[in-house]
Amino acid sequence: MTHALEAETALTDGVRHGVITIDGAGKDYLALDGNVVRGLSPVSLTIERGAFVSVVGRSGCGKSTLLRLVAGLEKPTSGTIRVGAERVDGPPDSARYVFQNYNESLLPWRTVGDNVRFGLRHGHGASRVSKAQEDELIREHLEEVGLGGTFNRYPSELSGGMQQRVAIARALAARPELLLLDEPFSAVDALSRGTLQDLVLRIWKEHGLTVLFVTHDIEEALYLSQRVIVLREKGGGIERDVTVDIPYPRTQVDFREDPRYLRLRREVLSLVVGAE
Ligand SMILES: Nc1ncnc2c1ncn2[C@@H]1O[C@H](COP(=O)(O)OP(=O)(O)OP(=O)(O)O)[C@@H](O)[C@H]1O
Secondary structure, eight states: OOHHHHHHHHHHHHHHHTOEEEEEEEEEEEOTTSOEEEEEEEEEEEEOTTOEEEEEOSTTSSHHHHHHHHTTSSOOSEEEEEETTEEOSSOOTTEEEEOSOHHHHSOTTSOHHHHHHHHHHTSTTOOOOOHHHHHHHHHHHHHHTTOTTOTTSOGGGSOHHHHHHHHHHHHHHTOOSEEEEESTTTTSOHHHHHHHHHHHHHHHHHHTOEEEEEOSOHHHHHHHOSEEEEEOTTTOOEEEEEEOOOOSSOOHHHHTTOHHHHHHHHHHHHHHHHOO
8 A cells, every 4th residue: 555545544544433543742841940841751542433541640640641632732742643634733623621620611600501501602513503492402411411400500509520510511512522531520529429430431322422531540440441541650651551341331339349350450550550
């Protein structure tokens, strides 16, 4: 195959499979004191359309940097990133990002319904519909994340877990193909966290999304994902790409007793602890 034909095939495959293709992408930051800080050594990674992939590693290993590069919120110092056939150079239209801190995710002066409306109006291939149709769609999205009846409330009137559900509903309203989640549940209590994990799994399946999920919680990463990318300390790049070959549906209690999970937890834990 000629190079031109190979490139062409790669592009059409990219469109068809909606892959994230990271090719030697790395990031060095210029710190305020003028020193260069390694955010992430160059990494290469392909994520298939419809995959659920998590990124784990110690604090400062570059998890958020990797996600922000894919989200187009940072420019790589080296290498390239593509979402589908498009080279990332700013936030891709087909991707939505949910932050760790729900206080930053939502517009506090807008009602829950209007926060979701924002997602609807600024969505992927958004088309104008009447206000009544919009309201109907917003109510459906809120129902989907278990927040029926909160349309006219303000974010500050909701618990942290509920606010994160609003952020997810708003992201879904934008009809993304790719959902990027940066430690979205780290600030909520353990029980709400389990429920939110199951919500994300349901949404992933029902909407056929590709999910890239950053967490410091190895158990969470294994429970959710088909693949867990372990990063080396201090922006050192990829230590291991671990396949989680345990079928879905998974349930919180059974999954954690599965011998395959216990083996993988041991493997990933020792990689993270040993990734120095
Ligand atoms: N804007 C920035 N300016 C300078 N250095 C930065 C910036 N953002 C990140 N860094 C540095 O890049 C490295 C990787 O940071 P990053 O936030 O990606 O790590 P992380 O694995 O997500 O950490 P955590 O688990 O603590 O959130 C760290 O050393 C961090 O201090």
